[in-house]
Amino acid sequence: MISGLSTRLLNICISSFCKARNLEKAEALIMDGIRLGYLPDIVTYNTLIAAYCRFLGVDAAYSVLDKMKEAGIHPDVITYNTLITCATKKKLISRTLDLFHEMLESEIVPDAWSYNSMIHCYFKAGRSDDAYQIIQEMFSRNIAPTLATYNTIINGLCKAGDIGDALRLFRKLDVLCCPPELITYNILIDGLCKCGKVPEARRVLKELGILGYTPNAITYTTVITGCFRSGQANLGVELFSEMKHKGYNIDAFAYCTMISAFSKLGMTEEAYAYTDQMLGCGAPIDIVSYNTMMNSYCKAGDLVSAFRLLNEIEDGGQKSDEYTHTILIDGLCKIGDVDAARRHFRYMETRGLGSSIVARNCLIHGLFKAGQVDLAIKLFSEMKVKDSYTYTSVLHGLCKAKRFNVAVRLLSACLKDGVKVLRSARRAVLAGFRKESRKLKSTICLAKGLHT
């Protein structure tokens, strides 16, 4: 009894150290506890695993799971849910699936949380059909869906472009005994904005107010992004100052919303003004904020400032990511320095980020633009995974280089494999090929004429 109580107290202390990111202290406390005879329990380990997931990633967290098993404590459904959620957050799809299977093999019965995470995982991976299958499985196993389940599905449907189904499910929530909450409204508003239905989003916003919900900072930034996307920059700016005026916490999220919106419009001055505000307000600057600032510098052609930020990131002990380097590579290509872009891509590879399809797409585009056709084709043929951006860039590039025969063959391969290619690329290839054929025909006619 006393031992149980003490372990519980120990767990509370460990939890607060974990929240403060002080994992060394947390582990030292576990060791102290063991010395005093208070053995860590499942809660201790789950707390530690959650902290490892948050700060060090799923691999590090998994090593705690091994230690836990060595100590004779069996992982439970919460242990696996924690790991699964972490893997999904990091977009490690196959890792998520492996963990789910491992959980089943360990005879741990998945609960609603597990299923919610799996649904989220499949939607995030763009695998809607697999998500539906998991939902089916959840129902057939009589696991009651929660509001989080419906929120996850509505979000997934929105992201998959299925706004109609998302709205239908949303309207059914009361009947399903899961009345929507603010988070549900935020999901729906974002989904509506992202598919261009800003007026509907504003209707939902109004409905939210009528029902007595108060929009939070997330609601605001979501609507602001929607305004900019629909060409209503003024309204976006207005809402931002309203947000400030009403005392909402203006954090890096809010500032980055404005910075990236103005960057997209090519309005450098405004983007820089919000950057100054962000840096001046003392909010912590995370990697996404750095990437946002770098992007605005790159869009303005100021690569010197962008690289200065890269040094700042690395000196400050933060880790640059795929976005960071892709932004730089694209920036270098846009100012015409493809050699530097290639060098930076090699640097990116040394950082273990070389598999980035977006970075490769940018580089291919830049190489074609700079007339380095053979290098572009080499990079293209080396790519293991290609997408519709890859093919569109390559088709445009081949047309620019007047290699219409290759382009036609590639285009027909795309059509056969169901790869979506921008209409502009399809038209360029066909127009070029027709023109080329006409030229060829007239040359043949001319040659025939000369010989007869």
Added chain:
DNA sequence: CTAGGGTTAG
């Protein structure tokens, strides 16, 4: 231990 806002390419 899940679900929502800000970062990249045609």
